[in-house]
Amino acid sequence: MAETTVRHAPKDPKRINPYLENFKTAWRKLRQNYLAMAGGILIVFFIITAFVGPMLTSLDPNMPNVQARLQGPSSEHWFGTDHHGRDIFTRIIHGMSITLYIGFLSVAIGMVFGVALGIVSGYYGKAIDAIIMRTMDVLLAFPGILLALGIVAVLGPSINNVIIAISIFAVPVFARIVRGSTLAVRQLEYVDAVRALGASDFRIIFRHILPNIMSPIIVQATLFIATAVLTASGLSFLGLGAQPPTPEWGAMLSAGRNYMWEHPHVALFPGIAIVLVVLAFNLFGDGVRDALDPKLKA
Amino acid sequence: MIKYTIRRLLQTIPVMFGVTIIVFLMMHLIPGDPAQIMAGERASETQIEQMRDRLGLNDPLYVQYGTFVGNAVQGDLGNSIRSGRAVSDEIGVRFWITVELALYSTIVSVFIGIIAGVVSATRRNSFSDMFIMVFALFGLSMPNFWLGLMLIQYLALNIDWMPVSGWGSPQAAILPVITLGTAGAAIIARMMRSSMLEVIHQDYIRTARAKGVKERYVVYKHALRNAMIPVVTVVGLQFGTLLGGAVLTETVFAINGLGRLVVEAISQRDFPIVQGAVLILALLFVFVNFLVDISYRLLNKRIELD
Numbered sequence: 001m002a003e004t005t006v007r008h009a010p011k012d013p014k015r016i017n018p019y020l021e022n023f024k025t026a027w028r029k030l031r032q033n034y035l036a037m038a039g040g041i042l043i044v045f046f047i048i049t050a051f052v053g054p055m056l057t058s059l060d061p062n063m064p065n066v067q068a069r070l071q072g073p074s075s076e077h078w079f080g081t082d083h084h085g086r087d088i089f090t091r092i093i094h095g096m097s098i099t100l101y102i103g104f105l106s107v108a109i110g111m112v113f114g115v116a117l118g119i120v121s122g123y124y125g126k127a128i129d130a131i132i133m134r135t136m137d138v139l140l141a142f143p144g145i146l147l148a149l150g151i152v153a154v155l156g157p158s159i160n161n162v163i164i165a166i167s168i169f170a171v172p173v174f175a176r177i178v179r180g181s182t183l184a185v186r187q188l189e190y191v192d193a194v195r196a197l198g199a200s201d202f203r204i205i206f207r208h209i210l211p212n213i214m215s216p217i218i219v220q221a222t223l224f225i226a227t228a229v230l231t232a233s234g235l236s237f238l239g240l241g242a243q244p245p246t247p248e249w250g251a252m253l254s255a256g257r258n259y260m261w262e263h264p265h266v267a268l269f270p271g272i273a274i275v276l277v278v279l280a281f282n283l284f285g286d287g288v289r290d291a292l293d294p295k296l297k298a
Numbered sequence: 299m300i301k302y303t304i305r306r307l308l309q310t311i312p313v314m315f316g317v318t319i320i321v322f323l324m325m326h327l328i329p330g331d332p333a334q335i336m337a338g339e340r341a342s343e344t345q346i347e348q349m350r351d352r353l354g355l356n357d358p359l360y361v362q363y364g365t366f367v368g369n370a371v372q373g374d375l376g377n378s379i380r381s382g383r384a385v386s387d388e389i390g391v392r393f394w395i396t397v398e399l400a401l402y403s404t405i406v407s408v409f410i411g412i413i414a415g416v417v418s419a420t421r422r423n424s425f426s427d428m429f430i431m432v433f434a435l436f437g438l439s440m441p442n443f444w445l446g447l448m449l450i451q452y453l454a455l456n457i458d459w460m461p462v463s464g465w466g467s468p469q470a471a472i473l474p475v476i477t478l479g480t481a482g483a484a485i486i487a488r489m490m491r492s493s494m495l496e497v498i499h500q501d502y503i504r505t506a507r508a509k510g511v512k513e514r515y516v517v518y519k520h521a522l523r524n525a526m527i528p529v530v531t532v533v534g535l536q537f538g539t540l541l542g543g544a545v546l547t548e549t550v551f552a553i554n555g556l557g558r559l560v561v562e563a564i565s566q567r568d569f570p571i572v573q574g575a576v577l578i579l580a581l582l583f584v585f586v587n588f589l590v591d592i593s594y595r596l597l598n599k600r601i602e603l604d
Contacts (some may be wrong), residue, residue, distance in 0.1 A: 017475075041488045140314030142576070143583040144542020150320075150576050153564040230441050234546050237443050238561050253444060264451055272443035279439040286435075 019211045026215075029291035034285020040219065042280035050097035059087045062245045063095040070263045080265040082256060084245075088266065089245035092273050098248050099277055102159065102232040103225040106166035111221050113167070114174025119205055119213075122182025133179065136172035145231055152240045153161070159172050162241040166228045177220055181213035215292040222285035226278045233274050301594070306591055310584055317584065319575045322366045325569055326359075326385035336379055336569060362443060365447070380566055384573035389556060391577060395465055396555035399547065400540040402475045407482030407540075408533055412526075415490020419498065419525075420517055420584040437484030442543055446477035446550035463552040470551075478547045482536045489532050527597050534590030538583040 030036055054061075065085035073080045080087035121132040139147065151165035185191065186209065194208055233250030235241035244246030244255060249270040256266035324394065325332055333350040334341070341349070354362050368373070375385035414434070418427045454462040454473060461470045498521055506516050545557030552558075556575050563571035 135316065137313045138320065141313050141317050141321075141584050141587075142542075142580050143538035144540070145477070145545060146542040146576060147578055149542075149545060149560065149564070150324060150572070153560075153569075153572050154324055156329070226439065233441055234443060235439075237546065238549060239565060240561075250441070250443075253447070257447065260447065261452060261455065267444070267447050271441065271448065273438070273445065274441050275439050278441075279435065282435060282439050284569050 005015065017232075018095075019214070022072060026288075028082075030287050032274075033287040033290065035283050036290070038281025039280045039285075039287065042276065043284055046096060046100060046280065048279060050100050051092040053096060056088065056092045057087075057093055059090040061086060061091045070266070072263070073265055074207040074279060079269040080221045080263070082252070082266050083197035083259050086245075088269050091252060092249065095247040095249050095252070095270070095273070096277075097272075098137060098159065098242065098246065099229055099232070102163055102166070103229045103277075103281075104277060106163045106228045106232070107170060107221055107224050109163070110170025110215065110224070111174050114171040115178050117171065118178025119173040119182050122179040123186055123205060123209065125203070129179075132175065136175045139168070139172040145234055147232055149185040149238075149240065152235055155238045157235075157243060159242050159246070162235050163230050165235070166231055169231065170224055170228070173224065174217065174220060177216050178213060181216055182209055185209050185212045217233060219285065219289040219292055221282060222288050229274065229278050229281070302595055303428050303592055304587060310588055313584055314581065317580045318367055318370070318577065319363070321580070324361050324573055324576070326400075328569065331579055332569070335565070335569065359472065362579065373418060375577070376570035378563075378571050379568045380563075380571075385570050388559065388571060389574055390579060392554055392556045395553060396541065396544050396548070396557055396579075397582070399465070399471075399544050399553065399555060400475040400537060403470060403479035403482065403540050404533065404537045407479040407486055407536065410479075410483040411486025412490050412529070414487040414518065416522065416531075417496055418487065418491040419494035422495065427491075431491070434484040434487045437480045438488075440480065442477050442481060443546040444551050445480060446473065446547055447545050449473045449477060450550070465551070467556070474547050474553060477550065478540055478543055481543070482540060485536065486529060486532060489529050493528050494521060497521045497525040521600045527594070530594050530597060531590060534587050537586050541583060542577050569580060 004246040030040075059067045063086065065081070068077070068081045068085035070083055071077055077087050077089065079092065082088055082091070083253045117132050117136070121129045136181075143149065148162070148165035148169050148233075151168060152161050155161040155164065191204060191208060194204055201206070232241055233248070236248045237252030239251075239254060242251045244251060253267055256270070260267035305541045328335065331346070333346050333353060333355055336353065337346045337349040350356060354365055357365075373386050375389070378388055379386055381388065414430045418430045421427050450462050450473065454460045459469055459473065461467070465474070503516060503521055506520050507513075511520070542557075544555060545561060546555070548555040548558040549561055556579065560572055560575045562576070563569070
């Protein structure tokens with residue numbers, strides 16, 4: 001209860017929130033980084049496209065039109081049409097929300113579990129730490145996309161299973177980073193001080209440790225969205241993710257493969273769409289890293 | 299060093315144990331009855347029951363696991379549902395193709411990545427630095443399967459001597475290796491650049507310069523060696539990522555490697571093959587990481603096992 005009164009008390013102008021100040025400084029640095037800002041603006045643009053875009057397109061992304069099969073780019077069909085005569089531009093616009101949905105959700109889920117496991121591991125140490133981290137080691141032993149592939153093989157192909165697979169793939173990545181940061185912060189004197197004041201473990205973790213290890217978490221989350229988008233499109237390309245006729249970009253590439261030799265546009269544009277989204281998150285993530293934690297490396 | 303090697307080797311045991319458990323459980327987590335899947339859709343009740351007996355599915359789980367590991371150690375990974383052949387036979391040849399592909403790609407990406415990173419760092423903020431870094435950023439952001447498709451479309455189809463698919467000749471290897479190695483080269487170039495920049499600003503480099511050591515010597519003898527240390531770890535991780543990434547590259551170039559085998563087996567629901575291939579790739583990765591840690595230690599004597 002004491003805490004609520006403090007929060008509602010009139011603000012002392014001299015009292016500043018150090019965490020907030022930290023992010024303000026980072027934001028100032030980020031704003032001066034043109035490449036990162038370009039990435040950030042692209043991300044905002046993509047998010048708006050995902051929400052608004054489908055309302056602005058007049059064509060149905062999934063409606064076949066046999067007469068218009070495999071037409072090259074024109075004023076009528078900007079990116080041409082695919083083997084069912086569907087407008088590729090419309091499909092890419094509709095695919096944007098799927099791509100971002102997979103990217104954001106899988107990273108969010110992986111992050112929550114990874115951060116929780118990492119903090120518990122780093123804070124409590126000993127047997128708990130050993131059990132959690134050895135389990136993470138096992139998950140990391142499956143190279144690259146293979147873990148996600150195995151999970152989807154078991155669960156069956158669908159967008160939601162891709163999200164589950166990528167989340168599990170993300171958990172050990174976050175857990176490792178968070179554990180390391182927690183170990184470093186836990187040793188600091190102020191943690192001993194709040195413990196001496198009688199703070200519970202829960203309170204120490206949430207109020208005193210978590211805010212101090214946010215930087216590497218944010219950096220990792222931004223960059224991992226890029227990985228998630230790449231992995232998801234790869235799984236769909238293999239036929240293990242989004243199923244036709246869903247306008248997912250990897251699935252579009254997979255379907256367009258058989259026609260691309262004579263009609264290159266069917267594979268060109270979905271690929272460019274993937275590259276742009278991944279590039280935007282990489283640019284922005286690099287900038288966030290430089291702004292928040294200059295010591296971290298590429 | 300020997301003590302370190304043994305301790306590091308012991309550390310791989312729980313990981314390998316975990317890997318086998320996960321791969322073993324894969325079969326049991328599939329929705330539906332494994333015996334039914336193995337016996338086929340048109341199998342009769344008795345056939346399914348026989349299959350259940352043959353697979354030992356009536357035994358307690360830990361007995362089944364014991365049998366699984368016991369057989370795997372002897373090289374018996376079960377039989378393919380599709381072909382009926384031993385999984386180890388199906389995997390055999392294909393395994394080496396994937397290892398070859400991943401190995402060549404790693405070598406190429408390390409070579410290009412290190413050179414690009416050093417050039418970038420020593421000519422910081424120059425045109426070549428910008429060019430390399432932009433290139434690296436694109437390399438990092440490109441899905442490798444799309445890069446492969448584009449290379450086939452715009453190079454292989456226009457160059458007579460370059461095959462569009464397959465494996466086995468040096469010409470056939472060029473495009474798959476570029477496809478698989480590009481992302482790795484990009485990551486290593488970025489890593490090398492930042493690591494090199496950090497080292498170059500240290501005192502001993504200034505001392506070397508002040509002594510009048512030639513710049514080429516400073517860069518390649520003094521700085522490079524130390525800047526390489528963090529890169530070595532990335533190379534090991536890269537090799538793993540490439541083993542996984544080979545799944546996509548092999549699919550694009552129709553290479554009969556382990557990755558393509560896994561994808562085909564998944565779509566045919568041939569789970570013993572999936573299990574065997576995943577197990578082999580994971581164990582190989584564990585082994586590679588072990589080797590990387592050992593070489594890391596050789597490069598940097600200060601490292602302690604945590």
